Amino acid sequence: MKALVYEGVETLGFRDVPEAVPAAGEHLIRVEAVGICGSDMHAYLGHDERRPAPLILGHEAAGVIVGGPRDGARVTVNPLVTCGRCKACTTGRENICAERQIISMPPREGAFAQYIVMGDANLVEVPQDVSFAKACLAEPLAVSWHAARLALEALHKDMERKALVIGGGAIGLAAALALRAMGVSDVTVAEPNDARRAYLAGQCDQTVVAQAEGSYSVVIDAVGYAATRALASSLAAPGGVIAHVGLGENTGGLDVRRMTLQEITFIGTYTYTAQDFRDTAQAIFDGRLGTLDWAEERPLSEGAEAFRNLRAGTVAAPKIVLTPWP
Numbered sequence: 001m002k003a004l005v006y007e008g009v010e011t012l013g014f015r016d017v018p019e020a021v022p023a024a025g026e027h028l029i030r031v032e033a034v035g036i037c038g039s040d041m042h043a044y045l046g047h048d049e050r051r052p053a054p055l056i057l058g059h060e061a062a063g064v065i066v067g068g069p070r071d072g073a074r075v076t077v078n079p080l081v082t083c084g085r086c087k088a089c090t091t092g093r094e095n096i097c098a099e100r101q102i103i104s105m106p107p108r109e110g111a112f113a114q115y116i117v118m119g120d121a122n123l124v125e126v127p128q129d130v131s132f133a134k135a136c137l138a139e140p141l142a143v144s145w146h147a148a149r150l151a152l153e154a155l156h157k158d159m160e161r162k163a164l165v166i167g168g169g170a171i172g173l174a175a176a177l178a179l180r181a182m183g184v185s186d187v188t189v190a191e192p193n194d195a196r197r198a199y200l201a202g203q204c205d206q207t208v209v210a211q212a213e214g215s216y217s218v219v220i221d222a223v224g225y226a227a228t229r230a231l232a233s234s235l236a237a238p239g240g241v242i243a244h245v246g247l248g249e250n251t252g253g254l255d256v257r258r259m260t261l262q263e264i265t266f267i268g269t270y271t272y273t274a275q276d277f278r279d280t281a282q283a284i285f286d287g288r289l290g291t292l293d294w295a296e297e298r299p300l301s302e303g304a305e306a307f308r309n310l311r312a313g314t315v316a317a318p319k320i321v322l323t324p325w326p
Contacts, residue, residue: 002324003113004303008053009046010311012304017056020115028066029075029118033132034111035060035140035295036306036320038169039247040104044307050105058112058322059104062126062135066115075123076135077111078142078277079103084121095146095271102271112303114324121274124281133321134284134292137174140319141289142280143245144174144222146272151218151243152182154265162186164216164235168193168200168208170295170319171245172222176206177289178280179218188212190231195316204294204318215240222246229253238262245269295319299326 003017022028037060043051051057059079065071082089082097089097103118104110126135155161161184165175168191176187190212191197200206215237221228224246232242233255242264259266272280283289296317298306306320 001114002300003056004058004300004322005112006043006051006053006055006057010044010307011053012044012307014301014303017113020109020113020117022117026117026119027068027070027123029061029063029077029116030066031061031063031111031114031116031324033062033136033297033321033323034058034300035136035170036303036310036322037140038171041307041310042247045311052106055104055106056109056111056113057104058110059102060136060139061111061116062132062138063116065123070120073123074126074128074132074135076126076138076281077116077118078122078124078274079111079118079139080271081108081119081122092273092275094274112300112322124278127285130285133295133297133323135281136321137170137292137295137319138277138281138284140170141174141178141284142272142277144171144220145178145280145283146276147220147243147245147269148175148178148182149276150267150269151220151241152179152184154241154267155217156239159217159237159239161218162216163188163218163220164212165189165220165222166212166228166231167191167222167246168196168206168318169222172220173200173204173206173294173318175220175222175245179220181283181288184218188216193313195314196318199294199316200318204290217241218243220245224248226252230255233259233264236262236264239264241265241267243267243269295321297321297323300324
């Protein structure tokens with residue numbers, strides 16, 4: 001089968017790789033759409049030691065089961081594989097399972113390929129009227145759904161529900177959509193890239209600013225750099241909540257003194273629970289997250305060029321979705 005393989009820093013090759021072979025309890029899935037995630041870009045730039053070359057990246061996938069009792073089923077894939085036995089798994093917090101694995105990280109190859117394998121528990125069936133390009137967005141949307149849910153659960157019930165999302169990429173846009181789906185009407189996205197800001201305002205109907213000011217009861221940092229953490233801790237209202245979901249760089253930025261004196265809650269959020277993933281998929285199917293027509297589709301064979309364009313900052317759309325089949 002063909003796959004887009006990460007071969008070294010800023011180097012991707014579209015080439016033949018061994019066929020994907022399902023183990024007992026797994027399905028073979030023909031990938032029909034797979035999104036490029038910020039974590040794929042971190043790996044591409046050599047910034048993620050968890051993803052060493054050579055490796056097939058990609059974990060935002062949707063496709064069709066090939067063979068077996070569910071042959072032909074259209075599915076979106078929860079790429080997070082957990083043990084199912086530990087305290088975290090049995091209490092609905094699978095995302096912090098100590099044995100968690102995710103496709104696109106060893107030992108599991110990713111979905112920038114024509115086929116992947118996955119167990120039944122990680123698949124959500126997709127209705128016929130939902131495209132694969134939309135269905136594969138369940139994964140990044142679930143990341144933001146999880147962050148928004150945790151932030152709103154932590155927010156004091158008497159506080160004004162006014163939110164700022166830092167970063168207008170797919171995770172940031174998804175966070176804004178999730179907040180609105182959860183009843184927050186006042187949501188602002190801060191995005192410095194002119195082209196992306198115009199796209200978010202014009203194509204995605206978002207309130208977007210180049211530089212945020214003011215005070216917000218909920219701040220979601222969908223970038224995760226020292227500068228964005230500094231912004232988050234300066235704009236969070238007294239008693240407010242910061243949900244940190246971006247993985248841009250490891251340290252720096254937080255104004256811990258202000259956060260302490262103003263009792264600002266900081267929550268690190270990672271991926272999603274299995275229930276978050278299912279809830280997000282259902283919200284897609286129900287149309288509660290909007291039209292979701294803001295992804296740019298390109299063939300997997302041109303994936304290396306897509307990464308170069310993302311690296312250069314010339315992509316206005318919040319998400320590029322690759323299609324492995326002609």
